[in-house]
Amino acid sequence: MMEQFVQALSIAGSDSGGGAGMQADLKTIQERHVFATTVLVAITAQNTLGVNDAFALPTKIIDEQFEALAEDLAIKACKTGMLADVERVRAVVKNLKKFDFGPLTVDPVMIAKGGAPLLSEDAIAVVKNELLPLATIATPNLPEAEKLTDVSIEDEADMEIAAKKLQAVGVKNVMIKGGHFVGDDQSSDFVLLEDGTSFWLTSPRVDTIRTHGTGDTLSACITAELAKGKSVEDAIRIGKKYVDETIRHGIIVGHGHGPLNHWAGRNSDESNG
Template sequence: MEYRKVATALTIAGSDSGGGAGIQADLRTFAFHRVHGTSALTALTAQNTLGVTRVDVMSPDSVAAQIDAVASDIGIGAAKTGMLVNQGIIARVAERVKSLGITPLVVDPVMVSRAGSRLIDDEAVAALREQLLPLATLVTPNRHEAQLLAGLELQTLEDMREAARRIHRLGPKAVLVKGGAMPGSLRGTDVWFDGERLETLHLASVETRNTHGTGCTLSAAIAANLALGHGLFEATQLGKEYVTRALQHPLAVGRGNGPIGHFFPLLGA
């Protein structure tokens, strides 16, 4: 039997029992791209399409052990981070990323929900800003996260561009400020900046209430494309295209904000 070598990618994030976001969304996204997905769980959440009812947080040492287990045997072609929960986990993840030389690294800075609800405390925000962002190949903040990191209210396209510049100065190689929560015609417009190239990216906005997991999915899709050898800007474009297609085929699951269709080709789309 001939064994096929495949690209690999690691997700460091929380588990979503409803299957729409977090580790579950990341692994489905990796599989769609024919990338073997591995994982390091930071937290177990009890949630569904209506909300989160419980969160059990892993220890920083447990998260580090999962990363080490993957790195020592399977290897890490690319990695992404999602919900890192607290200062202790963020610091430990940053230490392992640095020690193991994990790159490329896509950081989805899960700090504020798309609706504007704060998810981590000030100590965790400081750790993410000071310890993890300087190690990132790409950071993908939503509007509210970009405001927190840049110290700037985002109302206009120029505000998004300035936020991207300020966040880039924190150390990541590139920044993608996502506009899904921006007002009016800016909804769905993203701004990319890598220190030299400033781009405005726009794909058609999709009208659906089933948007759960879009941020996780985008960062996972970019990481998958990086693992496959695509350049950073191209991987970002491909990731956005994938999320748009998945949004166009949302799943009728649950009674609330349902998931996007990660496996839309299998639905006959």
């Protein structure tokens, strides 16, 4: 019997503008030489200027997507993105407990780049108490980490405190992204691993508004690398490098917060890893 090609799963919402959400996940996973599969949770009407509307899919079709994948494919890692509301978060949690799709990366998407909410307020507690304990790694940005931990993050010490609080609710590994700090000439992310070790990943800031889908792209790259069998630390480091390249070698699409250049790292050594 032929060996199955490496497969990963994105559980997320659709971005009609193509820069974030499931579209960013698909592009990223493909660029990492992994076959991408999907469970669509919600549909948004959006572009680089903002989100015009959103529609959450019925839980029945969400369940059926999980069932269809489980009966045929050999998924080695999965990730979550936009999950919309309590009902959809619980549907996803139920299916992740039912089916083994490998290591889980949780990107706790709450707010779009333009400010539109992508997760209802009452669903935040469900993400914290029911989804995060299933996670191999969680990758919140600063506002998301604050919402999930009730820690006001003003500096790097606060990032470390928030990471420990997330680990205390059951997340094995935590990466808190520092991109929302204003005024720094560098972007620093804090990583706390399951064994208690920690480290910082720092890169120069790029003066650009073309960063739509950064969180989705990072978490999707981590997921693809985990599907290949990479360690969590290696997957994080590769993800950070990949995202840096997609920002640094930007493209002009749209008139607002433009998307990343997902094929920027195609010629790098890591893209074939």
